[in-house]
Amino acid sequence: MNVKPDEANLARDQIVRDADNPRDSIVARFGADKPLKLDAGVDLSPFQIAYTTYGTLNADRSNAVLICHALTGDQHVNNVHPVTGKNGWWETLIGPGKPIDTERYFIICTNVLGGCMGTTGPASTNPATGKPWGLDFPVITIRDMVRAQAMLLDHLGIETLFAVVGGSMGGMQVLQWAASYPQRVFAALPIATATRHSAQNIAFHEVGRQAIMADPEWKGGRYHLEGANPRRGLAVARMGAHITYLSDAALHRKFGRNFQNRERATFSFDADFQVESYLRHQGISFVERFDANSYLYLTRAMDYFDLAADNGGVLAHAFRDTPTRFCVISFTSDWLFPTPESRATVHALNAAKARVSFAEIVTDKGHDAFLLDEPEMFGIVRGFLDGAGKARGLPWISAKK
């Protein structure tokens, strides 16, 4: 994994610039009069939220859809990414005539609290010191992220969301939205997610965090101040996590035991196998756009997520008397958020007498399937939103089936 140190430092400095002044984003700034009250018992102030929007808010402000991104996603859901130059991460699902139709809905996507793409996080400037927060940044939760998003909606003058949609960590935010602000969510679409992070998932996160913290360049979290960058640690964390997003079948289909640009094993520790080369690439390219401390904070927020624990140990209580309609989606080969997790969510919603749909989609693409071309998922998302739109009285049903 050869990231040239000077390039890595350039990338690190760019991350710090983006953390305060993100490109291709709108920034909402909340001053001392509007602190964000965190679960950790701290008021975060001032703070800012970077977001993007697509489509047009209708006159009665009833067509807003909030998209919640996953652990390593950001607000660039439907535009070319300013750092990587890649297309929006969910442009398969969102766009004109697509299931989440930009001609029908007003779509908002925020960078999450603790992220590093313009919403306040550990790479942002700590106003007390004028330097990046680093580990002085308070530990945050999924509920804190959602609270910040709710403040943005207040700022935008949007009382009720037509829908909240997200996968993985984004799905956790969707469920938290429904639990925290049931009156503000008409329809909720949690995909490939759970109401709590499992022990196995916490374990994987811990391995990732230890990889970062074991990198001497991490410098106790002060790498921004000491001219260092724990790129190897972050890359290893990403490599390990990336395996959990795929599946054995998908890895075999994609790479098998094929060699990378060679005929036979080299009897060395080079990346002989294609799968090794692929993972190394994933690790290196991730370092260019993501802050290592941000990775620590966001994984921690997921670990702490447990909606049942927040509600006296009874998950159904999180959704008691909810007016929200739900559509829960899981994937057969997802072993990070396997179907039984979604089923537990559905059981709790049934127990809460909620209006809920649940579909499991057959795919070998693992957890990442929610980001990929899955026509069955598209049909379900479209059908669910069309049905909800009808119930909400939104002007027209999208024509393209």
Add this chain to the structure above:
Amino acid sequence: MSDRKFTRQNGNGAVARVDLMLVSEMVERNAKVLDVGCGDGELLQILADIRNVDGRGIELSREGVNECVAKGLAVIQGDADTDLADYPDDAFDYVILSQTLQATRQPRVVLEHMLRIGRNAIVSFPNFGHWSVRMQLLFEGHMPRTDILPYSWYDTPNIHHCTIKDFVQLCQTVGISIDKAVALNAWGSPLRLNAPWWFWNLFGQQGVFLLSRKG
């Protein structure tokens, strides 16, 4: 074969139609309904369209569920034998089990859950006491196969056949009140209302029952 457990087995469209229309006529307008084994959502759609119900469905087959959800119906993938237990008491006005009772592992438990979850239950099932079924067993000596019971004994999802008489007895045993009962002939038309039970049991190809808790 378990995939077919909750899909409607009505052999021809006309029979299915009458069966579903009959069920829908038993449901009050604007009611809250759970359709257990909702197949592709045909009944839920009818109920939404002509009865304005708030409908939910459970369906075992993944294809059926995904088709329903893509139509905008609130349907979950699940199993009557295991998933009814999660619903709270009195969550629905009606719980419907159409052509599925005979395919459940524990029909009595399912029936009890239906009337715990819902104030009313509507159950339709193929009558194993129909004369054509009796004739096949008596004279031909093999397990009966009919329009609405088309499977061979070795691949049928239907593991708990019953007759109309059996079902009435089960309702008495469990303490369920039969508010309305209709037997349909082989063409899907209701039999004479004032006919005695033995007549229904012999000439009804399927029974449709509106049930409620006793007392």
